[in-house]
Amino acid sequence: MADAARPRRRHLALPASRFIGREGELVAIAELLRRGERLVTLWGPAGMGKTRLALELASRWAEAHAGEAVWLCELTACRDLRAVCGAVARAIGAQVAAGRREATLVERIGRALATEGPALLVLDNLEHVLEQAAPALDAWVRAAPELRFLATSRERTRLAGEISYELGPLGLPAEGSTERSAAVALFLDRAAAHCASAPPPPPGDEHLADVAALVRRLEGIPLAIELAAAREGVLGVRGLLARLGSRLDLLAGAARGREARQATLRSAIEWSWDLLDDRERRALACCSAFHGPFTLAAAAAVLAEPDAAAIDRIEALRDKSLLRAAPPRSDGATRFALYEVVRELAAEKLAERGEREAAIERHAAFYLAAGEAAAADFERRGALDALNRIAGDLEELLAVAEGALALATMPRAGSEAAAERALRALCAIEPVLSTRGPFGAQLELLDRALAAAEALAADPRVVARALGARGRARRLRGQAEAALEDLERARAQAAALGAEALLSGILADLGVLHHGRRDMERAREHYAQALALHRALGDRRAEGRVLGNLGALHHDERREGEAAAYYEQAISIAAEIGDGRMEGIFSTNAGLLEQERGAPAQARRRYERAAAILGEVGDLRLLAITLGNLGALHHEEGRLADARACHGRAVGLLREVGDRRSEGIALCRLGAALASVGEVEEARRAVEPAARLLAQLGDEPDVELARVASGFVDLALAQAARRAGRGEEAAAHAGEARRRIARAREGSPSSASRSDDVRLLLRILERSLAALGGLPEARAEGELLLTEGARFVRPPGGGWHDLRERHAARRLLHALAEQQRSAPGRGLSLAALKEAGWPGERILPEAAANRIYVAMNQLRKLGMKPWLRRDAEGYSLDPALPVHYVAVEPAAGGGGESRGGETDEGGGAGKRR
Numbered sequence: 001m002a003d004a005a006r007p008r009r010r011h012l013a014l015p016a017s018r019f020i021g022r023e024g025e026l027v028a029i030a031e032l033l034r035r036g037e038r039l040v041t042l043w044g045p046a047g048m049g050k051t052r053l054a055l056e057l058a059s060r061w062a063e064a065h066a067g068e069a070v071w072l073c074e075l076t077a078c079r080d081l082r083a084v085c086g087a088v089a090r091a092i093g094a095q096v097a098a099g100r101r102e103a104t105l106v107e108r109i110g111r112a113l114a115t116e117g118p119a120l121l122v123l124d125n126l127e128h129v130l131e132q133a134a135p136a137l138d139a140w141v142r143a144a145p146e147l148r149f150l151a152t153s154r155e156r157t158r159l160a161g162e163i164s165y166e167l168g169p170l171g172l173p174a175e176g177s178t179e180r181s182a183a184v185a186l187f188l189d190r191a192a193a194h195c196a197s198a199p200p201p202p203p204g205d206e207h208l209a210d211v212a213a214l215v216r217r218l219e220g221i222p223l224a225i226e227l228a229a230a231r232e233g234v235l236g237v238r239g240l241l242a243r244l245g246s247r248l249d250l251l252a253g254a255a256r257g258r259e260a261r262q263a264t265l266r267s268a269i270e271w272s273w274d275l276l277d278d279r280e281r282r283a284l285a286c287c288s289a290f291h292g293p294f295t296l297a298a299a300a301a302v303l304a305e306p307d308a309a310a311i312d313r314i315e316a317l318r319d320k321s322l323l324r325a326a327p328p329r330s331d332g333a334t335r336f337a338l339y340e341v342v343r344e345l346a347a348e349k350l351a352e353r354g355e356r357e358a359a360i361e362r363h364a365a366f367y368l369a370a371g372e373a374a375a376a377d378f379e380r381r382g383a384l385d386a387l388n389r390i391a392g393d394l395e396e397l398l399a400v401a402e403g404a405l406a407l408a409t410m411p412r413a414g415s416e417a418a419a420e421r422a423l424r425a426l427c428a429i430e431p432v433l434s435t436r437g438p439f440g441a442q443l444e445l446l447d448r449a450l451a452a453a454e455a456l457a458a459d460p461r462v463v464a465r466a467l468g469a470r471g472r473a474r475r476l477r478g479q480a481e482a483a484l485e486d487l488e489r490a491r492a493q494a495a496a497l498g499a500e501a502l503l504s505g506i507l508a509d510l511g512v513l514h515h516g517r518r519d520m521e522r523a524r525e526h527y528a529q530a531l532a533l534h535r536a537l538g539d540r541r542a543e544g545r546v547l548g549n550l551g552a553l554h555h556d557e558r559r560e561g562e563a564a565a566y567y568e569q570a571i572s573i574a575a576e577i578g579d580g581r582m583e584g585i586f587s588t589n590a591g592l593l594e595q596e597r598g599a600p601a602q603a604r605r606r607y608e609r610a611a612a613i614l615g616e617v618g619d620l621r622l623l624a625i626t627l628g629n630l631g632a633l634h635h636e637e638g639r640l641a642d643a644r645a646c647h648g649r650a651v652g653l654l655r656e657v658g659d660r661r662s663e664g665i666a667l668c669r670l671g672a673a674l675a676s677v678g679e680v681e682e683a684r685r686a687v688e689p690a691a692r693l694l695a696q697l698g699d700e701p702d703v704e705l706a707r708v709a710s711g712f713v714d715l716a717l718a719q720a721a722r723r724a725g726r727g728e729e730a731a732a733h734a735g736e737a738r739r740r741i742a743r744a745r746e747g748s749p750s751s752a753s754r755s756d757d758v759r760l761l762l763r764i765l766e767r768s769l770a771a772l773g774g775l776p777e778a779r780a781e782g783e784l785l786l787t788e789g790a791r792f793v794r795p796p797g798g799g800w801h802d803l804r805e806r807h808a809a810r811r812l813l814h815a816l817a818e819q820q821r822s823a824p825g826r827g828l829s830l831a832a833l834k835e836a837g838w839p840g841e842r843i844l845p846e847a848a849a850n851r852i853y854v855a856m857n858q859l860r861k862l863g864m865k866p867w868l869r870r871d872a873e874g875y876s877l878d879p880a881l882p883v884h885y886v887a888v889e890p891a892a893g894g895g896g897e898s899r900g901g902e903t904d905e906g907g908g909a910g911k912r913r
Helices: 023-034 050-064 081-092 102-114 127-143 182-193 205-217 222-242 244-250 265-274 278-287 296-303 307-319 340-352 356-381 384-392 394-408 415-436 439-455 460-476 480-497 500-516 520-537 540-556 560-577 580-596 600-617 620-636 640-657 660-676 680-697 700-723 727-744 756-772 807-822 830-837 845-867
Strands: 039-043 069-074 119-124 147-153 162-166 324-326 335-337 784-786 792-794 868-871 874-877 883-885
Touching: 023 039, 023 050, 023 147, 023 162, 039 050, 050 069, 050 119, 050 147, 069 081, 081 102, 081 119, 081 127, 102 127, 127 147, 182 205, 182 222, 205 222, 222 244, 222 265, 265 340, 278 296, 278 307, 278 340, 296 307, 296 356, 340 356, 356 384, 356 394, 356 415, 356 540, 384 394, 384 415, 384 600, 394 415, 394 439, 415 439, 415 460, 415 620, 439 460, 460 480, 460 500, 480 500, 500 520, 500 540, 520 540, 540 560, 540 580, 560 580, 580 600, 580 620, 580 756, 600 620, 600 807, 620 640, 620 660, 620 756, 640 660, 660 680, 660 700, 660 756, 680 700, 700 727, 700 756, 727 756, 756 784, 756 792, 784 807, 807 830, 807 845, 807 874, 807 883, 830 845, 830 874, 845 868, 845 874
Parallel strands: 039 147, 039 162, 069 119, 119 147, 784 883
Antiparallel strands: 324 335, 784 792, 868 874
16 A cells, blocks of 8 residues: 555646536546556547546545545657656656666556555556557556556557547537537637737627637637637738638748647648558558548559458558548448648658559549449439449548549540549439539539530530539529539430430420420420330339320319329329339329319328438438428418418528429418418528529419518418407408409419419418408308308308307317318218317217207308218218318418429429429
8 A cells, every 4th residue: 555644745836728528538548547447448539639638637536535646657768668668667766777678667657656545647648659558558457556648649458457548539520500609718818828919809699709700610629729829919810811821831830839740730740750660551542542431442543452451450540530420321331530730741641652643533433433333223223222322432532523523624635534423423323412512513513514615525425414414403493594504415425325314314404494384285295205214214203204295284284183193103103112202202193183072181192202312322302392392281280380381491492402493482382381370580581582582483373472472471461450449450451462363364275373372372372261251252152161160150152150169069060170171071080070069078978969960050040051061970060071271360360371382393383294
């Protein structure tokens, strides 16, 4: 046991700066030591703050365990085992005679440690002497059972009993956030410490947003953040952001007192580089060809080594903290990544070795082959796994395209091949960008690549494919004329080449484009030509797509029976081949049809299934459109909170992927829902930009849609004026809403007849005005109108009745209406009606039958007598009676809804083509 008179704590020389963040890590590591772990290695890459965290933990441990010794042993200056032994002896105050053999030194230090009893020894910066010191450390752990060791290192010791704790970056704020995460707090603290004058006032949101962007670019690495903060006073945060292209040289000039190896990021990472052998250095240098996470297979290709050798190199770099673990791919493949500061130094070393071009060439060949194979698989099967493979490699494929474009614009041999490579990479990533966005990124790159390829007379087949891809991207951005030009050029080239598979797809795209322009005859012609080619080629997926598009065409022409038949054929093919995306598209369209035909329960089932499928597939654009349709159904049924939530999410997703037209339509629907709950200003903030956006795109029915959406604002203003007793003002606003309705129905064909988006909003607006009393009753005469929960009811041909105090009658009518909408003609039993009218109440059957009879008589007296039926099953409403909900309550409230239609790739925000 140690001498009680001996001092139990050594001076830890804590830094003067405040310790910020890492509270979770402190708790976790302290818990490991408290539960008796003997050797804990805190490991991670250069600049991650391992030493600072270890010092803070040692200081807190000393305060919490006053009876234990706590020592810090700094190993930076040590170069061999003898030096390590000397450093440990000095740290613990042990006398070890010089000149002894190393084995003897290790043994004597072990005995000295064993006499100390419970204690904590921090071994800082172990990595550069790990090979020599590991056996000694193992011996000391065994010799001193009451001693705990905390080592900091860029590499794990791999000793038996070691617990390794990997230290990652500081917590970062979310994109676009101004939250004071640990990384932001560290920058602000260190920047303030460098101010010679008084601390600056608290930063505003704009400054915090800039700091958040900076620390994200610095990847949350504490050393990088501290070095940047030291220059903030000279360059400012935005100046630092502008100069981050070369992090290694920018983040230099540390404060006095910092060790040389940590004076700059360059020196910190060079320290790790110097500890590698030549094979590991080559591997790290080659890994700089990657721009994001990569798999072992990709590493083997870029290193040009057998798989086993590549695995050894990657494992060694990972153990030395020069590679970090990245989230695995969706197929479970392990992935690794470099911090940008490490990648920058590795890229310099790769160039110095003269291997840069060869490594980049191997990188491009690997990802181009993988991307094209996955794209072909997706085109053939529409499979989620193929789409996810492309998404997982998206960053690398974009880098291939950018690198090839840079070469294509240089007057040198191989420019033509480089231009073709760029086009091939962009066509490979199209399935991801066209389903998950952003569309704009792909379009800008395609413009540059096609300009280079056509100037260099590249392979016409590659050019034709890229023209088709750009035509599709332009259509999604609302550039119909430019899209038509690209698709027509692609069709001509594909026909001249005899490339039937390519031609059939372009014909289908042209059909979608003309369909969106409402040129139905040309759309029908192109669909028919595409369908014939698809069937001749045996391409079931493409055949299903065109059949579904023909369903959408018939839907738009109000030929509902033919539309339903085509939709079912498309859905059947999608299920047969396992194409969830296609099934989701045409299930949504079929739901729209069901909704128009007055079958909301069936429509809801279609939408919910489609949303689940599209969410799993990851097609954000189509998911948003389906959510918008579900929101429209909620709105039509008076579920305004649900409608608002669906439309809000749809707008956010569409804005993210860059589908401008669908975003405009979704904003119209959101504005209608907001107006229906009385949030007039919020509604205007949605509808007004939607109107500007849709006017820019120039499609008249879409422009009319924005006008109809404004009718919901008129309706909300009319309701507010009526509540305030301003009858003339209420009548004026209601009159403006009526004029909007009349305008949408004018002409032959009218906007209402040409667009199901317009028809849907009109339907809701008309019913809401009928509830308000601001519209002649003729248009809604033959319908049963209800507000949410049947609080108010208007029987066909009658006036409005308030059922808010007639609880049993209201509940029974609501149950009958829901039954009629989901299963027309099927009655509700007395038992079901009893539970609906008096939920949870115990009533004898005879008494329940009497109560039901009384409540039904109340409904008959309100004008429901012609529509109430009684048979052996129970009570029901006449199956021929249309039942609709409105969002406006006659004495208060406001309401309206929205919906639309499209086909697989274009069209409105409802149906998808």
